[in-house]
Amino acid sequence: MKNLQLAATLNEIADLLEILGENPFRIRAYRRAARSIELLPESIETVWREGRLQEIEGVGKGLAAGIEQWLAEGVMDAHEELKRRIPRGLLEVVRVPGVGPKTAKLLYDALGVQSLADLEEACRAGRVRTIKGLGPKTEENILRGIERLRRFAARTPIGVALPLAQGIVAELAALPAVRRAAYAGSLRRGRETVGDIDVLVASSAPDQVIEAFVALPGVEHILSRGQEKASVLLAQGLQVDLLVVPEEQFAAALHHFTGSKEHNVTLRELARARGLRISEHGIVDEATGAAIPVLEEEDIFSALGLPFIPPELREDGSEISAARAGVLPRLVELSDIRGDLHVHSTWSDGRASIREMAEAARARGYEYIAITDHSKSLGVARGLSPERLVQQIEEIRALNRLWDNFQILAGAEVDILPDGTLDYDDELLRRLDIVVASVHSAMNQDRETMTERIIKAMRHPCVDIVAHPTGRVLGRREAYDVDVERLIVAAAETGTCLEINASPERLDLSDVYARAAKDAGVWLAINTDAHDVESLQQMALGVVTARRGWVEKRHVLNCLPLPELRRTLKRGRARV
Protein backbone atom coordinates (compact mmCIF):
# COMPACT_ATOMS: atom_id res chain seq x y z
CA MET A 1 0.00 0.00 0.00
CA LYS A 2 1.64 3.17 -1.21
CA ASN A 3 -1.11 5.51 -0.06
CA LEU A 4 0.90 7.32 2.59
CA GLN A 5 3.91 7.80 0.32
CA LEU A 6 1.70 9.23 -2.40
CA ALA A 7 0.00 11.54 0.07
CA ALA A 8 3.43 12.72 1.24
CA THR A 9 4.44 13.45 -2.35
CA LEU A 10 1.28 15.45 -2.98
CA ASN A 11 1.80 17.39 0.23
CA GLU A 12 5.36 18.11 -0.78
CA ILE A 13 4.16 19.45 -4.11
CA ALA A 14 1.76 21.69 -2.21
CA ASP A 15 4.59 22.93 0.03
CA LEU A 16 6.77 23.73 -2.96
CA LEU A 17 3.95 25.49 -4.82
CA GLU A 18 3.33 27.53 -1.70
CA ILE A 19 6.94 28.66 -1.51
CA LEU A 20 6.67 29.74 -5.13
CA GLY A 21 3.57 31.75 -4.23
CA GLU A 22 1.38 29.80 -6.65
CA ASN A 23 -2.41 29.90 -6.82
CA PRO A 24 -3.59 29.04 -3.30
CA PHE A 25 -6.54 27.06 -4.63
CA ARG A 26 -4.31 24.86 -6.69
CA ILE A 27 -2.27 24.25 -3.55
CA ARG A 28 -5.40 23.41 -1.61
CA ALA A 29 -6.38 20.93 -4.30
CA TYR A 30 -3.12 19.03 -3.79
CA ARG A 31 -3.56 19.03 -0.02
CA ARG A 32 -7.14 17.88 -0.27
CA ALA A 33 -6.26 15.00 -2.52
CA ALA A 34 -3.38 14.07 -0.20
CA ARG A 35 -5.76 13.93 2.74
CA SER A 36 -8.31 11.80 0.89
CA ILE A 37 -5.60 9.34 -0.08
CA GLU A 38 -4.25 9.16 3.48
CA LEU A 39 -7.71 8.14 4.65
CA LEU A 40 -8.50 5.85 1.73
CA PRO A 41 -9.55 2.43 3.07
CA GLU A 42 -8.06 0.56 0.13
CA SER A 43 -4.75 0.66 -1.66
CA ILE A 44 -4.29 3.31 -4.30
CA GLU A 45 -2.93 0.68 -6.68
CA THR A 46 -6.21 -1.20 -6.51
CA VAL A 47 -8.19 1.96 -7.15
CA TRP A 48 -5.96 2.74 -10.12
CA ARG A 49 -6.19 -0.77 -11.59
CA GLU A 50 -9.94 -0.58 -11.41
CA GLY A 51 -9.98 2.84 -13.08
CA ARG A 52 -11.59 4.56 -10.12
CA LEU A 53 -8.99 7.26 -9.34
CA GLN A 54 -11.38 10.09 -10.10
CA GLU A 55 -13.92 8.69 -7.67
CA ILE A 56 -11.57 9.78 -4.88
CA GLU A 57 -12.75 13.00 -3.26
CA GLY A 58 -10.60 15.86 -4.60
CA VAL A 59 -9.01 13.91 -7.44
CA GLY A 60 -9.91 15.13 -10.91
CA LYS A 61 -8.50 14.61 -14.36
CA GLY A 62 -5.19 16.35 -13.76
CA LEU A 63 -4.31 14.73 -10.46
CA ALA A 64 -5.47 11.34 -11.69
CA ALA A 65 -2.94 11.60 -14.53
CA GLY A 66 -0.20 12.60 -12.09
CA ILE A 67 -1.02 9.75 -9.72
CA GLU A 68 -1.08 7.29 -12.59
CA GLN A 69 2.38 8.43 -13.67
CA TRP A 70 3.65 8.21 -10.10
CA LEU A 71 2.35 4.67 -9.71
CA ALA A 72 3.73 3.56 -13.07
CA GLU A 73 7.07 5.38 -13.06
CA GLY A 74 7.65 6.32 -9.45
CA VAL A 75 7.82 10.04 -10.24
CA MET A 76 5.42 12.83 -11.10
CA ASP A 77 6.32 15.52 -13.64
CA ALA A 78 4.85 18.32 -11.56
CA HIS A 79 6.97 17.21 -8.60
CA GLU A 80 10.21 16.83 -10.54
CA GLU A 81 9.78 20.24 -12.14
CA LEU A 82 9.30 21.90 -8.75
CA LYS A 83 12.28 20.15 -7.23
CA ARG A 84 14.41 21.62 -10.00
CA ARG A 85 13.20 25.11 -9.18
CA ILE A 86 13.48 25.08 -5.40
CA PRO A 87 16.07 23.50 -3.12
CA ARG A 88 14.38 20.80 -1.11
CA GLY A 89 15.99 22.06 2.08
CA LEU A 90 13.42 24.84 2.08
CA LEU A 91 10.82 22.19 2.93
CA GLU A 92 12.35 21.85 6.37
CA VAL A 93 12.60 25.63 6.70
CA VAL A 94 8.82 25.99 6.33
CA ARG A 95 8.36 23.43 9.10
CA VAL A 96 9.83 25.87 11.61
CA PRO A 97 6.91 27.26 13.63
CA GLY A 98 6.29 30.84 12.60
CA VAL A 99 8.11 30.48 9.30
CA GLY A 100 5.72 30.12 6.41
CA PRO A 101 6.27 29.81 2.68
CA LYS A 102 6.58 33.58 2.16
CA THR A 103 9.27 33.99 4.78
CA ALA A 104 11.11 30.92 3.53
CA LYS A 105 11.18 32.33 0.02
CA LEU A 106 12.29 35.70 1.32
CA LEU A 107 15.13 34.11 3.29
CA TYR A 108 16.16 32.12 0.23
CA ASP A 109 16.12 35.12 -2.12
CA ALA A 110 17.76 37.57 0.27
CA LEU A 111 20.25 35.39 2.14
CA GLY A 112 20.48 32.22 0.08
CA VAL A 113 19.09 30.14 2.96
CA GLN A 114 18.60 26.61 1.62
CA SER A 115 18.37 24.50 4.76
CA LEU A 116 17.69 24.48 8.47
CA ALA A 117 21.43 24.75 9.14
CA ASP A 118 21.70 27.82 6.86
CA LEU A 119 18.78 29.40 8.64
CA GLU A 120 20.21 28.82 12.08
CA GLU A 121 23.53 30.30 11.07
CA ALA A 122 21.87 33.35 9.51
CA CYS A 123 19.91 33.96 12.71
CA ARG A 124 22.94 33.61 14.94
CA ALA A 125 24.93 35.97 12.71
CA GLY A 126 22.13 38.55 12.99
CA ARG A 127 21.60 38.57 9.24
CA VAL A 128 17.88 37.80 9.34
CA ARG A 129 17.07 41.12 11.01
CA THR A 130 18.68 42.98 8.14
CA ILE A 131 15.87 41.91 5.80
CA LYS A 132 13.04 44.38 5.39
CA GLY A 133 9.98 43.06 7.19
CA LEU A 134 11.89 40.84 9.60
CA GLY A 135 13.37 41.93 12.90
CA PRO A 136 15.18 40.72 16.01
CA LYS A 137 12.02 39.17 17.48
CA THR A 138 11.60 37.05 14.38
CA GLU A 139 15.20 35.95 14.63
CA GLU A 140 14.68 34.91 18.22
CA ASN A 141 11.46 33.05 17.41
CA ILE A 142 13.06 31.20 14.52
CA LEU A 143 15.90 29.98 16.72
CA ARG A 144 13.42 28.80 19.30
CA GLY A 145 11.40 27.11 16.57
CA ILE A 146 14.44 25.26 15.22
CA GLU A 147 15.28 24.09 18.72
CA ARG A 148 11.72 22.83 19.14
CA LEU A 149 11.79 20.96 15.84
CA ARG A 150 14.96 19.20 16.85
CA ARG A 151 13.95 18.30 20.40
CA PHE A 152 10.40 17.07 20.02
CA ALA A 153 8.51 14.63 17.85
CA ALA A 154 6.05 16.23 15.49
CA ARG A 155 3.06 14.31 16.83
CA THR A 156 2.16 12.91 20.23
CA PRO A 157 0.30 9.61 20.78
CA ILE A 158 -3.27 10.06 21.98
CA GLY A 159 -2.47 8.01 25.08
CA VAL A 160 -0.02 10.70 26.19
CA ALA A 161 -2.00 13.75 25.08
CA LEU A 162 -5.41 12.73 26.41
CA PRO A 163 -4.57 12.67 30.13
CA LEU A 164 -2.70 15.97 29.75
CA ALA A 165 -5.72 17.52 28.05
CA GLN A 166 -8.09 16.17 30.68
CA GLY A 167 -5.91 17.63 33.39
CA ILE A 168 -5.83 21.05 31.77
CA VAL A 169 -9.57 21.03 31.17
CA ALA A 170 -10.17 20.10 34.81
CA GLU A 171 -7.94 22.92 36.06
CA LEU A 172 -9.63 25.49 33.84
CA ALA A 173 -13.12 24.21 34.64
CA ALA A 174 -12.39 24.80 38.32
CA LEU A 175 -11.79 28.52 37.79
CA PRO A 176 -14.66 30.68 39.06
CA ALA A 177 -14.78 32.64 35.78
CA VAL A 178 -15.31 29.48 33.72
CA ARG A 179 -18.76 28.21 32.73
CA ARG A 180 -17.79 25.35 30.44
CA ALA A 181 -14.53 23.77 29.31
CA ALA A 182 -13.69 21.04 26.83
CA TYR A 183 -10.86 19.78 24.68
CA ALA A 184 -11.39 19.86 20.94
CA GLY A 185 -9.16 19.44 17.89
CA SER A 186 -7.80 16.15 16.62
CA LEU A 187 -7.94 14.82 20.18
CA ARG A 188 -11.73 15.10 20.18
CA ARG A 189 -11.81 13.55 16.73
CA GLY A 190 -9.89 10.65 18.22
CA ARG A 191 -6.83 10.68 15.99
CA GLU A 192 -4.18 8.22 17.18
CA THR A 193 -1.60 11.00 17.36
CA VAL A 194 -2.11 14.71 17.80
CA GLY A 195 -0.03 17.73 16.81
CA ASP A 196 -1.27 19.87 19.66
CA ILE A 197 -4.00 20.12 22.29
CA ASP A 198 -6.92 22.48 21.66
CA VAL A 199 -8.91 23.64 24.64
CA LEU A 200 -12.10 25.64 24.57
CA VAL A 201 -13.58 27.61 27.46
CA ALA A 202 -16.83 29.53 27.91
CA SER A 203 -16.41 32.54 30.13
CA SER A 204 -17.46 36.16 30.44
CA ALA A 205 -14.04 37.07 31.78
CA PRO A 206 -11.59 35.85 29.12
CA ASP A 207 -8.70 37.89 30.51
CA GLN A 208 -8.85 36.00 33.81
CA VAL A 209 -9.01 32.65 32.07
CA ILE A 210 -6.07 33.43 29.82
CA GLU A 211 -4.05 34.71 32.74
CA ALA A 212 -4.64 31.46 34.61
CA PHE A 213 -4.00 29.38 31.49
CA VAL A 214 -0.54 30.77 30.78
CA ALA A 215 0.35 30.27 34.44
CA LEU A 216 -0.64 26.59 34.55
CA PRO A 217 1.97 24.25 35.97
CA GLY A 218 3.91 22.61 33.17
CA VAL A 219 3.80 25.67 30.92
CA GLU A 220 7.32 26.28 29.71
CA HIS A 221 6.82 29.07 27.24
CA ILE A 222 4.03 31.42 26.14
CA LEU A 223 3.81 31.37 22.34
CA SER A 224 1.04 33.91 21.99
CA ARG A 225 -1.48 35.65 24.17
CA GLY A 226 -4.39 37.75 22.96
CA GLN A 227 -7.89 38.85 23.96
CA GLU A 228 -9.60 35.53 23.35
CA LYS A 229 -6.82 33.12 22.32
CA ALA A 230 -3.53 32.01 23.79
CA SER A 231 -0.96 29.34 22.99
CA VAL A 232 1.61 27.80 25.28
CA LEU A 233 4.30 25.17 25.08
CA LEU A 234 4.37 22.47 27.75
CA ALA A 235 7.62 21.09 29.08
CA GLN A 236 6.99 17.91 27.07
CA GLY A 237 7.12 19.99 23.90
CA LEU A 238 3.39 19.80 23.30
CA GLN A 239 1.61 22.98 22.24
CA VAL A 240 -1.70 23.86 23.86
CA ASP A 241 -4.07 26.34 22.20
CA LEU A 242 -6.81 27.98 24.21
CA LEU A 243 -9.90 29.72 22.86
CA VAL A 244 -12.20 31.63 25.22
CA VAL A 245 -15.68 32.57 24.05
CA PRO A 246 -18.93 33.85 25.59
CA GLU A 247 -21.13 30.96 26.69
CA GLU A 248 -23.66 31.47 23.88
CA GLN A 249 -20.87 30.89 21.34
CA PHE A 250 -19.55 27.72 22.96
CA ALA A 251 -21.15 25.22 20.59
CA ALA A 252 -20.13 27.11 17.45
CA ALA A 253 -16.61 27.48 18.80
CA LEU A 254 -16.47 23.80 19.76
CA HIS A 255 -17.34 22.86 16.21
CA HIS A 256 -14.79 25.28 14.79
CA PHE A 257 -12.04 24.16 17.14
CA THR A 258 -12.77 20.47 16.62
CA GLY A 259 -12.16 20.74 12.89
CA SER A 260 -10.77 19.20 10.89
CA LYS A 261 -9.74 22.19 8.87
CA GLU A 262 -10.89 20.43 5.72
CA HIS A 263 -14.24 19.63 7.32
CA ASN A 264 -14.69 23.26 8.34
CA VAL A 265 -13.78 24.56 4.91
CA THR A 266 -16.15 22.18 3.16
CA LEU A 267 -18.98 22.90 5.56
CA ARG A 268 -18.48 26.66 5.26
CA GLU A 269 -18.50 26.43 1.48
CA LEU A 270 -21.78 24.60 1.67
CA ALA A 271 -23.10 27.27 4.02
CA ARG A 272 -22.11 30.07 1.65
CA ALA A 273 -23.94 28.38 -1.19
CA ARG A 274 -27.00 28.67 1.01
CA GLY A 275 -26.45 32.28 1.96
CA LEU A 276 -25.01 31.58 5.40
CA ARG A 277 -21.68 32.40 6.97
CA ILE A 278 -20.22 30.09 9.58
CA SER A 279 -17.40 31.07 11.91
CA GLU A 280 -16.33 30.19 15.43
CA HIS A 281 -18.71 32.91 16.60
CA GLY A 282 -21.81 31.37 15.08
CA ILE A 283 -23.92 31.46 11.95
CA VAL A 284 -25.03 34.62 10.22
CA ASP A 285 -27.61 34.96 7.46
CA GLU A 286 -25.73 36.95 4.82
CA ALA A 287 -28.84 38.60 3.39
CA THR A 288 -30.32 39.88 6.64
CA GLY A 289 -27.25 39.93 8.85
CA ALA A 290 -29.26 38.07 11.46
CA ALA A 291 -27.54 35.57 13.71
CA ILE A 292 -28.90 32.03 13.77
CA PRO A 293 -28.72 30.69 17.31
CA VAL A 294 -26.35 27.77 17.87
CA LEU A 295 -27.03 26.15 21.23
CA GLU A 296 -25.53 22.78 20.35
CA GLU A 297 -23.31 21.55 17.53
CA GLU A 298 -26.40 19.91 16.04
CA ASP A 299 -27.79 23.36 15.25
CA ILE A 300 -24.94 24.06 12.84
CA PHE A 301 -25.64 20.94 10.82
CA SER A 302 -29.40 21.35 10.93
CA ALA A 303 -29.08 24.93 9.65
CA LEU A 304 -27.61 23.33 6.52
CA GLY A 305 -30.23 20.60 6.38
CA LEU A 306 -27.73 17.97 7.52
CA PRO A 307 -27.83 15.33 10.24
CA PHE A 308 -25.30 15.59 13.07
CA ILE A 309 -21.85 14.46 11.99
CA PRO A 310 -19.90 12.92 14.89
CA PRO A 311 -16.44 14.41 15.54
CA GLU A 312 -14.70 11.16 14.61
CA LEU A 313 -15.97 11.47 11.04
CA ARG A 314 -15.01 15.11 10.50
CA GLU A 315 -11.94 14.61 8.38
CA ASP A 316 -11.70 15.04 4.64
CA GLY A 317 -15.11 16.39 3.68
CA SER A 318 -16.34 13.04 2.40
CA GLU A 319 -18.41 12.82 5.60
CA ILE A 320 -20.32 15.89 4.41
CA SER A 321 -21.07 14.23 1.08
CA ALA A 322 -22.28 11.18 2.99
CA ALA A 323 -24.44 13.34 5.24
CA ARG A 324 -25.97 15.10 2.24
CA ALA A 325 -26.69 11.76 0.60
CA GLY A 326 -28.25 10.48 3.82
CA VAL A 327 -25.77 7.60 4.10
CA LEU A 328 -23.93 8.49 7.31
CA PRO A 329 -23.24 5.37 9.39
CA ARG A 330 -24.80 4.86 12.81
CA LEU A 331 -21.50 4.58 14.62
CA VAL A 332 -20.86 2.04 17.34
CA GLU A 333 -21.01 3.49 20.86
CA LEU A 334 -19.25 2.57 24.07
CA SER A 335 -22.60 1.54 25.56
CA ASP A 336 -23.04 -1.02 22.75
CA ILE A 337 -20.08 -3.02 24.03
CA ARG A 338 -21.18 -6.13 25.94
CA GLY A 339 -17.85 -7.62 26.82
CA ASP A 340 -14.10 -7.67 26.40
CA LEU A 341 -12.60 -10.58 24.50
CA HIS A 342 -8.91 -10.11 25.22
CA VAL A 343 -7.68 -9.58 28.77
CA HIS A 344 -4.94 -11.04 30.94
CA SER A 345 -4.73 -12.19 34.54
CA THR A 346 -2.07 -13.00 37.11
CA TRP A 347 -1.92 -16.47 35.58
CA SER A 348 0.41 -14.95 32.97
CA ASP A 349 1.62 -11.32 32.99
CA GLY A 350 -1.52 -9.59 34.26
CA ARG A 351 -1.73 -7.81 37.60
CA ALA A 352 -5.23 -8.83 38.67
CA SER A 353 -6.82 -12.19 39.35
CA ILE A 354 -9.40 -13.71 37.04
CA ARG A 355 -12.10 -12.95 39.56
CA GLU A 356 -10.97 -9.32 39.93
CA MET A 357 -11.01 -8.83 36.17
CA ALA A 358 -14.44 -10.43 35.98
CA GLU A 359 -15.89 -8.31 38.77
CA ALA A 360 -14.46 -5.17 37.17
CA ALA A 361 -16.04 -6.18 33.86
CA ARG A 362 -19.38 -6.76 35.57
CA ALA A 363 -19.09 -3.34 37.20
CA ARG A 364 -18.76 -1.88 33.72
CA GLY A 365 -22.06 -3.48 32.82
CA TYR A 366 -20.55 -6.20 30.64
CA GLU A 367 -22.21 -9.59 30.13
CA TYR A 368 -19.00 -11.46 29.52
CA ILE A 369 -15.24 -11.31 29.49
CA ALA A 370 -12.71 -13.63 27.90
CA ILE A 371 -9.60 -14.44 29.89
CA THR A 372 -6.87 -14.83 27.29
CA ASP A 373 -3.54 -15.34 28.95
CA HIS A 374 -0.38 -15.89 27.00
CA SER A 375 0.61 -19.28 25.62
CA LYS A 376 3.59 -21.37 26.58
CA SER A 377 6.23 -20.02 24.16
CA LEU A 378 5.96 -16.49 25.46
CA GLY A 379 8.32 -16.98 28.39
CA VAL A 380 8.75 -13.27 29.14
CA ALA A 381 5.03 -13.05 29.81
CA ARG A 382 4.93 -16.27 31.85
CA GLY A 383 2.91 -18.03 29.18
CA LEU A 384 0.80 -20.93 30.44
CA SER A 385 1.89 -24.53 29.96
CA PRO A 386 -0.84 -26.84 28.65
CA GLU A 387 -1.30 -28.22 32.16
CA ARG A 388 -1.70 -24.76 33.66
CA LEU A 389 -4.17 -23.82 30.96
CA VAL A 390 -6.27 -26.87 31.80
CA GLN A 391 -6.23 -25.81 35.44
CA GLN A 392 -7.23 -22.31 34.44
CA ILE A 393 -10.16 -23.59 32.41
CA GLU A 394 -11.35 -25.51 35.47
CA GLU A 395 -11.03 -22.45 37.67
CA ILE A 396 -13.04 -20.41 35.19
CA ARG A 397 -15.77 -23.05 35.03
CA ALA A 398 -15.97 -22.95 38.83
CA LEU A 399 -16.04 -19.14 38.98
CA ASN A 400 -18.88 -19.07 36.49
CA ARG A 401 -21.17 -20.64 39.08
CA LEU A 402 -21.01 -17.30 40.95
CA TRP A 403 -23.20 -15.37 38.56
CA ASP A 404 -26.28 -15.99 36.49
CA ASN A 405 -26.04 -12.85 34.35
CA PHE A 406 -22.34 -12.87 33.61
CA GLN A 407 -19.93 -15.36 32.10
CA ILE A 408 -16.18 -15.71 31.86
CA LEU A 409 -15.09 -17.28 28.60
CA ALA A 410 -12.09 -19.54 28.89
CA GLY A 411 -9.69 -18.38 26.23
CA ALA A 412 -6.06 -17.92 25.36
CA GLU A 413 -3.91 -15.50 23.47
CA VAL A 414 -2.10 -18.12 21.49
CA ASP A 415 1.16 -17.27 19.81
CA ILE A 416 1.28 -17.68 16.08
CA LEU A 417 4.65 -19.37 15.79
CA PRO A 418 7.08 -18.35 13.04
CA ASP A 419 5.82 -21.13 10.76
CA GLY A 420 2.17 -20.18 11.21
CA THR A 421 1.31 -23.06 13.52
CA LEU A 422 -0.17 -22.43 16.95
CA ASP A 423 1.41 -22.67 20.38
CA TYR A 424 -1.06 -25.30 21.73
CA ASP A 425 -2.25 -28.50 20.14
CA ASP A 426 -5.70 -28.75 18.59
CA GLU A 427 -7.16 -30.88 21.32
CA LEU A 428 -6.40 -28.27 23.95
CA LEU A 429 -7.57 -25.42 21.73
CA ARG A 430 -10.91 -27.20 21.25
CA ARG A 431 -11.49 -27.13 25.01
CA LEU A 432 -11.42 -23.33 25.02
CA ASP A 433 -14.44 -21.08 24.48
CA ILE A 434 -12.47 -18.63 22.40
CA VAL A 435 -9.02 -18.35 20.85
CA VAL A 436 -7.22 -15.10 20.17
CA ALA A 437 -4.11 -15.58 18.05
CA SER A 438 -1.28 -13.13 17.66
CA VAL A 439 2.34 -12.63 16.69
CA HIS A 440 4.95 -11.94 19.38
CA SER A 441 8.09 -13.39 17.87
CA ALA A 442 10.15 -13.37 14.68
CA MET A 443 8.74 -9.98 13.82
CA ASN A 444 11.42 -9.29 11.24
CA GLN A 445 10.20 -11.92 8.80
CA ASP A 446 9.76 -10.71 5.25
CA ARG A 447 6.39 -9.54 4.05
CA GLU A 448 5.41 -12.71 2.23
CA THR A 449 6.39 -15.00 5.10
CA MET A 450 4.66 -12.89 7.72
CA THR A 451 1.49 -12.54 5.67
CA GLU A 452 1.31 -16.28 4.95
CA ARG A 453 2.10 -17.04 8.59
CA ILE A 454 -0.90 -15.09 9.84
CA ILE A 455 -3.21 -16.35 7.10
CA LYS A 456 -2.26 -19.91 7.99
CA ALA A 457 -3.36 -19.23 11.55
CA MET A 458 -6.63 -17.77 10.29
CA ARG A 459 -7.35 -20.97 8.42
CA HIS A 460 -7.18 -22.91 11.68
CA PRO A 461 -10.73 -23.85 12.72
CA CYS A 462 -10.10 -22.81 16.34
CA VAL A 463 -8.75 -19.31 15.71
CA ASP A 464 -11.57 -16.86 16.31
CA ILE A 465 -9.73 -13.55 16.46
CA VAL A 466 -6.38 -12.25 15.29
CA ALA A 467 -5.21 -9.74 17.88
CA HIS A 468 -3.25 -6.53 17.12
CA PRO A 469 -2.85 -7.65 13.52
CA THR A 470 0.02 -5.35 12.51
CA GLY A 471 2.03 -5.43 15.75
CA ARG A 472 2.79 -1.73 15.78
CA VAL A 473 3.49 0.17 19.00
CA LEU A 474 2.85 3.87 18.50
CA GLY A 475 5.98 5.97 18.69
CA ARG A 476 8.10 2.92 19.56
CA ARG A 477 7.86 0.14 17.03
CA GLU A 478 6.76 0.07 13.43
CA ALA A 479 4.28 -2.54 12.31
CA TYR A 480 5.92 -5.71 11.11
CA ASP A 481 6.02 -6.04 7.36
CA VAL A 482 2.66 -7.53 6.48
CA ASP A 483 0.13 -7.17 3.68
CA VAL A 484 -2.91 -6.05 5.64
CA GLU A 485 -5.10 -6.06 2.56
CA ARG A 486 -4.45 -9.78 2.10
CA LEU A 487 -5.12 -10.38 5.79
CA ILE A 488 -8.48 -8.70 5.39
CA VAL A 489 -9.36 -10.85 2.38
CA ALA A 490 -8.32 -13.98 4.27
CA ALA A 491 -10.28 -12.91 7.34
CA ALA A 492 -13.38 -12.54 5.21
CA GLU A 493 -12.83 -15.94 3.57
CA THR A 494 -12.15 -17.82 6.78
CA GLY A 495 -14.65 -15.99 8.95
CA THR A 496 -11.90 -14.87 11.28
CA CYS A 497 -12.48 -11.74 13.30
CA LEU A 498 -9.85 -8.97 13.37
CA GLU A 499 -9.15 -7.04 16.53
CA ILE A 500 -9.10 -3.34 17.14
CA ASN A 501 -6.74 -3.39 20.08
CA ALA A 502 -7.79 -0.49 22.30
CA SER A 503 -4.53 -0.12 24.16
CA PRO A 504 -3.45 3.51 23.55
CA GLU A 505 -0.01 2.49 22.36
CA ARG A 506 -1.41 0.03 19.84
CA LEU A 507 -4.77 1.06 18.36
CA ASP A 508 -4.26 -1.82 15.99
CA LEU A 509 -6.08 -2.22 13.61
CA SER A 510 -5.91 1.50 12.94
CA ASP A 511 -8.95 3.51 11.90
CA VAL A 512 -8.22 3.21 8.17
CA TYR A 513 -7.65 -0.55 8.27
CA ALA A 514 -10.70 -1.04 10.48
CA ARG A 515 -12.73 0.69 7.83
CA ALA A 516 -11.26 -1.49 5.11
CA ALA A 517 -12.01 -4.64 7.12
CA LYS A 518 -15.56 -3.51 7.79
CA ASP A 519 -16.04 -2.77 4.09
CA ALA A 520 -14.86 -6.30 3.30
CA GLY A 521 -17.47 -7.79 5.61
CA VAL A 522 -14.99 -8.84 8.29
CA TRP A 523 -16.11 -9.03 11.92
CA LEU A 524 -14.23 -6.70 14.24
CA ALA A 525 -13.65 -7.14 17.97
CA ILE A 526 -12.78 -4.12 20.09
CA ASN A 527 -10.63 -5.43 22.95
CA THR A 528 -8.52 -3.76 25.60
CA ASP A 529 -5.77 -6.36 26.06
CA ALA A 530 -5.99 -5.19 29.68
CA HIS A 531 -3.33 -6.44 32.10
CA ASP A 532 -5.03 -4.78 35.07
CA VAL A 533 -8.46 -3.65 36.16
CA GLU A 534 -7.94 0.03 35.30
CA SER A 535 -7.03 -0.70 31.70
CA LEU A 536 -10.50 -2.05 30.99
CA GLN A 537 -11.53 1.56 30.56
CA GLN A 538 -9.29 1.84 27.51
CA MET A 539 -12.26 0.36 25.67
CA ALA A 540 -13.31 3.96 25.03
CA LEU A 541 -10.25 4.58 22.85
CA GLY A 542 -10.89 1.41 20.87
CA VAL A 543 -14.46 2.47 20.26
CA VAL A 544 -13.27 5.90 19.09
CA THR A 545 -10.87 4.23 16.68
CA ALA A 546 -13.68 2.03 15.36
CA ARG A 547 -15.90 5.09 14.96
CA ARG A 548 -13.16 6.78 12.94
CA GLY A 549 -13.33 3.71 10.73
CA TRP A 550 -17.07 4.30 10.17
CA VAL A 551 -17.74 1.07 12.09
CA GLU A 552 -21.27 0.32 13.26
CA LYS A 553 -22.55 -1.86 16.07
CA ARG A 554 -23.47 -4.57 13.58
CA HIS A 555 -19.81 -4.98 12.59
CA VAL A 556 -18.56 -5.58 16.11
CA LEU A 557 -18.42 -9.08 17.55
CA ASN A 558 -18.43 -8.00 21.18
CA CYS A 559 -21.61 -6.00 20.69
CA LEU A 560 -23.43 -9.33 20.41
CA PRO A 561 -25.28 -10.84 23.36
CA LEU A 562 -23.48 -13.92 24.65
CA PRO A 563 -25.60 -16.61 22.97
CA GLU A 564 -25.22 -14.94 19.58
CA LEU A 565 -21.55 -14.39 20.21
CA ARG A 566 -21.10 -18.11 20.86
CA ARG A 567 -22.97 -19.00 17.68
CA THR A 568 -20.91 -16.55 15.66
CA LEU A 569 -17.51 -17.83 16.75
CA LYS A 570 -16.01 -20.45 14.44
CA ARG A 571 -16.56 -23.29 16.88
CA GLY A 572 -20.18 -22.20 17.27
CA ARG A 573 -20.75 -22.29 13.55
CA ALA A 574 -18.98 -25.63 13.24
CA ARG A 575 -21.40 -27.18 15.70
CA VAL A 576 -24.49 -26.18 13.73
Add this chain to the structure above:
DNA sequence: GCCGTTTTCGGCCCGACTGTTTTCAGTCG
Protein backbone atom coordinates in the same frame (compact mmCIF):
# COMPACT_ATOMS: atom_id res chain seq x y z
C1' DG B 1 -6.50 21.78 -9.67
C1' DC B 2 -11.37 20.66 -8.46
C1' DC B 3 -16.23 21.07 -8.92
C1' DG B 4 -21.57 21.94 -9.96
C1' DT B 5 -30.19 21.07 -6.34
C1' DT B 6 -28.30 28.53 -9.09
C1' DT B 7 -22.52 27.33 -12.41
C1' DT B 8 -18.70 23.14 -17.43
C1' DC B 9 -16.59 28.83 -15.94
C1' DG B 10 -15.79 31.26 -12.03
C1' DG B 11 -15.87 30.49 -7.94
C1' DC B 12 -13.07 28.07 -4.10
C1' DC B 13 -13.79 29.66 4.87
C1' DC B 14 -12.94 32.68 8.36
C1' DG B 15 -10.97 35.21 11.96
C1' DA B 16 -7.21 36.08 15.69
C1' DC B 17 -2.50 37.17 16.79
C1' DT B 18 2.34 38.73 15.91
C1' DG B 19 5.87 41.59 14.36
C1' DT B 20 6.71 44.68 11.57
C1' DT B 21 4.80 48.37 10.03
C1' DT B 22 2.59 53.56 10.03
C1' DT B 23 -1.93 50.33 7.74
C1' DC B 24 -0.81 45.30 7.03
C1' DA B 25 1.21 40.83 5.50
C1' DG B 26 2.16 36.47 7.11
C1' DT B 27 1.06 32.64 9.89
C1' DC B 28 -1.88 29.64 12.16
C1' DG B 29 -5.68 26.69 13.16
